[in-house]
């Protein structure tokens with residue numbers, strides 16, 4: 587049965603690693619659905635399998651139990667952003683952003699045309715000819731986000747994308763991401779360690795337990811949008827933050 591209200595279905599997903607150190611059960615019975623254009627945040631202790639979950643969603647890893655289904659797409663396109671921007675130092679900002687299109691054989695003029703609005707959307711219009719080495723951490727992450735979005739992905743996966751940034755830049759980038767998501771409306775799964783970042787961005791937050799990890803809280807975030815600085819001071823925000831802190835304790 588197809589269901590247009592479901593973009594992704596995680597069906598009793600489990601992941602056990604077998605290596606020279608023995609057997610490690612990371613994820614156990616992760617069972618949930620993600621709606622089209624939903625912004626889902628995943629919180630959990632370090633080592634609880636959050637990156638593993640993203641890798642499974644990206645198709646980079648096959649779960650040892652259960653499965654992931656994309657009911658309405660046969661070959662989902664996935665954009666990935668990690669904590670480190672992983673830019674190629676010998677390519678300019680523009681050439682880094684265009685890389686996924688180049689790999690798909692899109693012709694240069696057409697690729698640049700596709701990049702035009704996106705470069706502006708992420709605020710890089712004055713930096714297209716710059717080398718990655720001269721970018722701040724926040725700017726480098728903008729490039730990584732643009733590179734992930736250039737392929738018009740069905741699913742955008744972000745793994746602690748602002749984790750290496752200072753607190754102020756991080757808040758600013760959170761607000762930027764919110765603006766970008768409002769303009770481009772993707773299904774997003776983002777791993778973060780920040781409760782307030784999750785509450786400003788997400789429609790829903792999943793909290794994973796320690797290993798073997800299961801979902802210990804599935805929290806809808808019904809804070810009104812658009813969300814901004816003042817959202818943080820609302821009683822509803824405080825209540826949700828307390829609930830998340832409790833689950834993570």
Ligand SMILES: Nc1ncnc2c1ncn2[C@@H]1O[C@H](COP(=O)(O)OP(=O)(O)O)[C@@H](O)[C@H]1O
Pocket residue numbers: 603604605610612630631632633634635636637638639
């Ligand atoms: N390819 C792998 N082989 C063996 N163990 C792994 C592999 N990938 C991750 N792990 C282990 O699985 C656990 C969860 O890792 P990870 O998903 O990176 O956690 P998180 O992102 O929540 O910090 C960790 O103990 C990690 O060492």
Ligand SMILES: [Mg+2]
Pocket residue numbers: 636637638745
């Ligand atoms: Mg991780």
